[in-house]
Amino acid sequence: MTSPRPHIVDPQLVARLSDEFTALGRQLGSVGQDLAALRTQLDAAARPQYAPPQYVPPRPQQMPRYTPPQYIPPQRPPAPQQTWTPQPRVAPRTPWWQRDGVISRLLAVAGAGVTLIGVVLLLVLAAQAGFFGPVARVAAGGALSAGLVVVGVYVFGRAGGRVGGIALVATGIAGAYLDVVAMTTVYEWVAAPLGLLIALVVCGGGIAIAAKWQAQTLALLTVSGVALLAPFVTGGITLTLIGFLIVMQISCYPVQLLRPWPFLHIARTVPVVFALLVAIAAQVVGDSDRNYSYWLLASSVVVAAFGLSTAISAVWRTATDYTASAMFGAAAVPLLLITALFERAPGAIIEGSFAAVLLVVAVLRMLPAHTRIAAVGVSVLALLQACVLATEVQTLPIALLVVAIGFVAVSGQVRSKFAYFLGLGFAVVGGLAYLGVASPEALSSPARAVDDLGSAVVIAGLLGIATVVLLGWQANRLALVARGSVETFVVLGGLCGLYAMTAATVAAGVAIGGTDGFTAGHCVSTIAWMVAATVLLLRGLKARTNVQVILVAGLSLTGAALAKLFLFDLATLDGLLRVAAFIAVGLLLLVAGTMYAKAFAEREQQASAGSLASAGR
Template sequence: MVSRILAVAGAGVTLVGVVMLLVLAINAGWFGAVPRVAGGAGLCAALVVAGHRMISRPGGRVGAIALAATGFAGLYLDVAAVTVIYDWIAPVIGAIVGLGVAALGIGVALAWKSERLAVIVTIGAAVLAPVVTGEFSLTLLVFLFVLQVAAAPVDIDRDWPMLRAARTVPVVGALFLATFAASFHSAGLAERAQLLALAVAVLAVAVSSSLVVLRRHADVVSLAVLATTWLPVLGIATLFEPRIAASIDGAVIIAAGAVAYCARRVDAPVHTVLVMIASLAALQACSQVSVDSLRTIALLAIAVALMVAAHRSASVAAWWTGSAFGVIGAFDLSVSTPVEALIDRTFSDELSWGSVVASLTLVCFAAAATLSSTVVDALRPLREQIVIVASLVGLYGVSAAAVSFGVLLGDDRSGFVAGHCVSTVIWMAGAAVLLLRGLSSRDHAHALLTSGLLLAGAATAKLFLFDLVALDGIARAAAFLIVGVMLLATGTRYARAFAERPTPVTTDADAPATR
């Protein structure tokens, strides 16, 4: 262990010394450009040759790995300097030559069966490349991407998690820094497009290599790589105008779905990661919508879709993600369709057809959340609470939809009154359905009974505390009559159901003893 620590430290110090010498020579104007480049390449090649000779000697493996890693990393930095500083070769040619140098270093690491050699080459070149180039440019990002490409084929037959992290973290971090910088200096369209293309290329390499590993076994590093490499694409999307940004987010959602389909037989929790990424992209796309009602509808529609997915796959991650979208959508609805507009007709001008559609979508979400929770085993202890909360959410959605629809069809007064009358009746109808359903359901009888009684109590309370004051004339009488008949019918049905149940026969043995 001591020899390995000393060798790795020596490799790092030597590599830093080489870079400092190159930078110092450039700044001081020593030797001229050609001798500097040739001298750096010759020194690095000598280190590689020395490592190759030392590997076969007894006890020479540690030193050989350090020497070879220093040499290959230095050669890669020499190519970067020739491309960026001296402009002797085009960036495309420089990237190809750099790919060859990095691939040669990774190939030697494979031949020597040394993950440490591959990691030192990758990390050394990635960390010191900005020092050599002296600027943070797209060309530097390309050279970091080349390191990722050169090390990716290792995943085909080797399990080297440290190398997976070493090749991914530098390029992803650099993309985040480039996005942050571009947001401040108002980068042009061409620069943003190039940045996006590079982020997509990084994502493609990371996804393909991660799936190769995850098909063999669940690997935490591969899952982390799979999750983090989507984020630069989403971050770069914010640099574009809303329509283009929303299109990029939509493309991310489609791509995540395609990857999930390709990984449908993978045992690792890949689908959970992809659901989170797609949800984040959908949330970002919704934030680009400026119209409140459209944004609310989009959020709640995504929540419904996630609940349907949770019902089909019994995925607890999809259920909780859909719940998060539902909460955000419900909050957004409470802003675009405020409560005061539902209880005071003087604010009814804030209601719109968008309010009707969004409110009905909220009702669909409440129903979908309740139904999907019945097939997710992890939610079994919370099933009753879920039904109660979903019922309350549905109440708000029904009331908002009924009142908004009434106001839009009629005038402020008659439409407002009719909407509340209909909403009270719907409340009670929902309570009756839940209570009657509870009679025939053994698994969910208690939850249905509890939510049905709460809903019936809420309808009755609304009838006496709000409708009695806010409604008048035929609407008030109709609300009381219809709700009363429903209560009577439901109570009668419950009484008949319990009366029809067979009573247990009591035998003499079961009877209490008497004197």
């Protein structure tokens, strides 16, 4: 058996591997030097100032031995340098007179105004001076107006002729309208109804052109020109002028079914409202003519009715048309003031009927809130006037408190806080009116009480108590009173109800027995105070909520009753009434004290029984 042959190592292979490792070491060393140089360059680029280049030793040709590469940590890239960027220059604002169309519009409006003034001078002043004949003046005005319309239509169709065409047509239509006014009022060639019909056609034609051209400016120039210059043709504010302004108000509306033009809504409503207010004021200051007053009433009704109907139609299409609601409120003003020309009863009927119609509109939930608020606001004013006109000083609180009860009752049914506050407002006004009738002086003086207090004060007092109770109940249902304000609300309501009860009691005594009834009424009112205080104190024993409020109110009312008993009744009452008041108040105090003592004794017994039961366990 032969032994295994030993392995022989090739020396050439070893030499070759050694040379390759040596070359690899040189290569890695060269890469390390290059990375170091790159790091130096990056650091120099990141510095704000320039540093001289560092000396880099020459790369050695041969490395005596292998040197491992150094670890170079990663460096953040240099932050980008912020460069200043020039801001664009803001162009200078163009002066208003250099803007496109401003000068042309100003010149066109001025030209329209001057031309219309010339038409008025032709129709009125020329007649006063005797220039030309009536036929020539009217014919010349009509021919000029027609020519302006024709030229305006031609100019509008040309390049850049929109402004001029609108101004010319508006001047022509307004001139033709003034020509019709002159024929009806100055020369009386046509009857008023026929003249109004012709004016309706003329104005309607102009508004139709404005709708076709989509030019609200045309309609505004026409309406404004007529409104400003027509009084000079008619010689002031007359019924005929009011009729022509109503026709203009009506004829301008159809275009608003197609175009939402709020400024036209204002322009067609304000002139007729202003004319009616001036005519009503003139009638109030001067000698009132019954027939003239009736014509003004009819005109006010037409203006208000048309304003209401057009407002409803406008907001039905566009719920955000606030201008329509505002103009309805403006159109209703003459009808609110027309009652100054009539007696109390007719005025109350007018305002009451107007208020009833508007309250029906106010409850229509399909209308937007701003229209309903406008209807309610006008109806409140009309209703307040109806109450004042339909009553005397003694009965005015009754009417106001009845309205207050109605609003507050409705507020609970429809869950409307707005209706509640309307009722509260009427209640405050009614309370002030009641305080003026049943004043503290009247309640403290027998002579004043006999003169001022009566059955109306009794009824109003009872209505005042009912109003206070209803206000508190509905405020609780509608969650109008915060928890921290309950005490204040209860105290104020209690004081108002207490005063109303006292006044009603004293007034009832005066109505029954005169001066003797005055003292009897005060005796009964003192006893009533103490009864109410006793009820509150006993209620406080059983109540689970607002116990502190009830007890404070009961104790306060008890103190007030005792103060009245000793400070007023003791000096005013005499005989059996004084005795009855003291005995009744004393007995009620004993009842309240006994009930409280019993209640506290029962609570102590229950507490003792509970402690014994817990100790036995």
